[in-house]
Amino acid sequence: MLTPMANRPDNGAMNTTTTFNGTTDKVLVWLEAYSGSNDFVRSVQSAHAHYGLSDKQYSAIERFMGREGQPEPAGIDLRALPEGSTFHAVEGSSQLAFYRVDNIVTGKLTDRWNGWVFVNQVIGGSKRGEKRGSQRPGSSYRGTHEPMMQAILQDPRASMARYGQEIGSCGMCGKVLTDELSRERGIGPICWEK
Numbered sequence: 001m002l003t004p005m006a007n008r009p010d011n012g013a014m015n016t017t018t019t020f021n022g023t024t025d026k027v028l029v030w031l032e033a034y035s036g037s038n039d040f041v042r043s044v045q046s047a048h049a050h051y052g053l054s055d056k057q058y059s060a061i062e063r064f065m066g067r068e069g070q071p072e073p074a075g076i077d078l079r080a081l082p083e084g085s086t087f088h089a090v091e092g093s094s095q096l097a098f099y100r101v102d103n104i105v106t107g108k109l110t111d112r113w114n115g116w117v118f119v120n121q122v123i124g125g126s127k128r129g130e131k132r133g134s135q136r137p138g139s140s141y142r143g144t145h146e147p148m149m150q151a152i153l154q155d156p157r158a159s160m161a162r163y164g165q166e167i168g169s170c171g172m173c174g175k176v177l178t179d180e181l182s183r184e185r186g187i188g189p190i191c192w193e194k
Contacts, residue, residue, distance in 0.1 A: 028053075031061055037138045038064070075140020076149050078117040079103060081156050082194075087122065087171045088159035090151040097148055098122035098163060100129045100174075119143055161186030 031048060034041055041064060044057050053061075083105040089098050102118040104111075115137030120129030133143010141149055152159045160171025164186025169176055172191035177183045185192060 027058060027062055027065065030065055039136070039139070040064070076135075076146060076153065078119070078135050078141050078149060078153070079115075080153060081117070082172065085174065086156070086160055087163040087167070087169065087174055088152045088156070089163040089166050089171075090148045090159050092148060096162075096166065097145070098129075098167065099132070099145075099148065099152065101152070117141070119145070119149065121145065157187075164188075 028048070031041070031045055034045060041061070044053065044061055047053060047057065078101060081101055081103050083103050085100060085102045087098065087100050089096055091097070098121065100120045100122055102116075102120075104113045104116050104118075106114045108114055117135040119132045119134065119141070121132050122129040131143075132145050133141055133149075135141045143149075163169070163171040164177055165183065166186075168183060170182070170188040170191050171186050172194065173188065175188055177186075177188055179189075182188045182192075
């Protein structure tokens, strides 16, 4: 068990066991049994297994345990959007806003960005855009423009079509729309079939 530095029998050296003076420590037992997806707790688990815990890590886990029974705030999950790069237009607070959402699904577990989603706001004709937020695998969206992300999630195909109608490029792949029907739909003929 980790105890305050002054009270440790080893004078502050870190301990990787779940007991102290023959008694089981409930914080360390909880930490070892944790199977959730919180990145911080997972990193502390790894640190505990390899090096032991500092007093600050121990205290942070105690605080986390106190919140664990409380429901997490509902987050925005952009992984429901189509894979690859898609383009969206939604009504902002004062004007139409354009976004590029990159939902990276490579199927390769070794790929560094597999499972990530990146959001860029398209400004001034550049399809690359300016960073607005991202979503790691197993977590929810972190960034700005959350109301717009929720609007995109409500009807992704409509926001992609609106982008195509406004900009003249396919909302699914970004290619220029060349025929009347495609410009009307906002989505090119190949993407329309998907």
